[in-house]
Amino acid sequence: MMQKLKKPESFTLRIVLKIDSSKGKKSEIIKSLQAARIQCCSDKVRPVLVASTVIPSANGVIWAGVFSSQNQEDPENSALALYDISNVRGQVKGFCAYSGNCDSESGSELQPLSVVFKYSSVSAVAATRIESWIVLFIGTSDGQLIKLMSDEKYTPGCPIMLYKSDDERAVLPRMHFDPVDFKHIYIALKKQLRRVSVVPCAKYSTLKDCRAALDPLCGWCVNTLRCSTQDEC
Structure with missing residues (x-):
């Protein structure tokens, strides 16, 4: 579960919450609550979460988030980072079991496995896993759809541009793979819907x-x- 809270001065607090739903009683489920704050990134503060997706994985839950510093003149204003959210262990102020101390924090920061892409205006992300590879599809505010491969060590390859809008219409946050033909992805632009080949x-x-x-x-x-x-x- 991802919780996003607005704080003063346009700062966005991003919290991952984890509970064990296999517990028999509601009180036991609540007591199992774990929380962590998501941080991005080490080079500069990017407090705004723009888009995200969950990546299928046999060994855990990989979550991809696009973060922005809200400075469109910066060529690295936005960053796409990968996180392992399957083993959240910690406590964040205000997010704890009713019997716990909600004013303390412990092990509460979740750092990225890898920052795989930086650009001035990333606006959308979708992803899939093929064997040990993660294949990311990145939409931008200047109308590009970019394909990026990441290996088992979360090392990114070279980005490939699959589509570019003639009038630089922004790619909207929701992108969907064709459920019948995985070789295509649907992207939404202002007053447009495009079906783009991904292979x-x-x-x-x-x-x-x-x-x-x-x-x-x-x-x-x-x-x-x-x-x-x-x-x-």
């Missing part, structure tokens, strides 16, 4: 380029001698 395998014309792309959705097909998805081979 540009055909742009890699050689085996070297296909492998160098490090795109888990693409591979070299020895039958057709071209870069393609597995089901196309």
Whole structure:
């Protein structure tokens, strides 16, 4: 559970709350409450949460958040960071079990596993996991849709631009994968809805380029001698 509270002077407090719903009694569920504050990032303060998504994972719960310092003239105004929120252990003032001391804090800061992308105006994020890879789709306020791969150590690769709006319309926060054809994602812009391909395998014309792309959705097909998805081979 993610709780976002507004505090004075335009500061946003971001809290992750965790409870054990398997407990038999309501009082036991409340007593299991754990909380942590999310921080981003070490280079500068980015207090505003712009967008977020949960990434499927067999070993935990990875959460991706876009944070902004609200300075559009800064080329690194916004940052996309990854967090492991599966093992929240701590207490934040005002967020504790009714029998606890709600005025104290312990182990309350959750630091990012990795800051994978910085840009002047990130406005949306969606993600999926393919084996050990995390594939991120990043929308921007100047109308771009960017694809970014992160390996098992949460090290990002090179960003790939999948779409660019002609008139720089902002990509709105909600993005959805096509439930029938995962090869596409729906993005919303002002007065527009776009269906964009997320597997540009055909742009890699050689085996070297296909492998160098490090795109888990693409591979070299020895039958057709071209870069393609597995089901196309």
